């Protein structure tokens with residue numbers, strides 16, 4: 723196991739609701755994610771996807787079981803794991819460039835070095851022009867680009883992305899898929915980052931991932947490896963492999979009759 727592999731061992735997480743009822747958000751998850759893998763988590767609403775990501779982020783701790791990153795147990799949030807949530811990923815009171823630099827500044831990176839780095843990532847996501855703008859001047863898609871630039875600039879080995887593009891229009895979403903994949907592949911980097919990406923969009927999972935984990939009622943219901951070549955596009959989605967996986971996912975989501983392959 724190298725620095726960015728993630729293991730879940732019999733992980734359970736309960737919550738107590740305001741009415742006193744106990745909810746099992748994650749019931750008994752054991753799974754190993756390899757360093758550099760792009761893994762999508764798919765499953766019905768409320769099945770525990772966000773909870774799994776928050777457990778890896780260190781914002782939540784498991785009720786039982788253990789999670790390790792690079793073999794080390796998680797003891798809270800850390801710069802080795804970056805996250806982008808669906809909402810509120812950008813500080814509205816900081817200019818775009820200061821948002822991208824924020825984590826680097828906190829880690830003590832000298833001004834010129836962090837500015838150069840932040841500008842490089844803003845350039846990679848196509849936002850050099852608005853480096854000095856305030857977030858409120860940007861569109862939803864541009865704000866997501868800022869969040870993506872920020873999380874990549876921080877150089878975390880593990881990225882946790884919780885429906886980052888859920889609210890975006892189709893065109894912007896497809897453009898951001900390319901941005902994200904380019905940054906993930908990042909030719910200048912020795913090792914790929916490990917990505918855990920939550921999505922409700924089955925096509926998005928098929929276009930992006932090496933592996934899809936299906937979560938149902940807090941447990942792993944399926945683990946699907948994707949072999950389709952990259953880059954993937956509409957034609958890939960129509961390939962026999964991805965089409966079969968799509969049917970399998972739709973059956974898991976209750977949108978098509980079970981085929982037996984998704985058991």
Ligand SMILES: Nc1ncnc2c1ncn2[C@@H]1O[C@H](COP(=O)(O)OP(=O)(O)OP(=O)(O)O)[C@@H](O)[C@H]1O
Pocket residue numbers: 737738739745746747765766767768769770771772773774
């Ligand atoms: N802080 C909390 N307090 C109480 N219950 C919670 C809390 N966070 C999550 N839950 C419950 O845990 C379960 C799993 O929630 P989670 O947000 O992980 O699901 P999800 O798969 O990400 O859902 P969605 O796809 O709708 O975002 C749900 O029943 C939810 O109500």
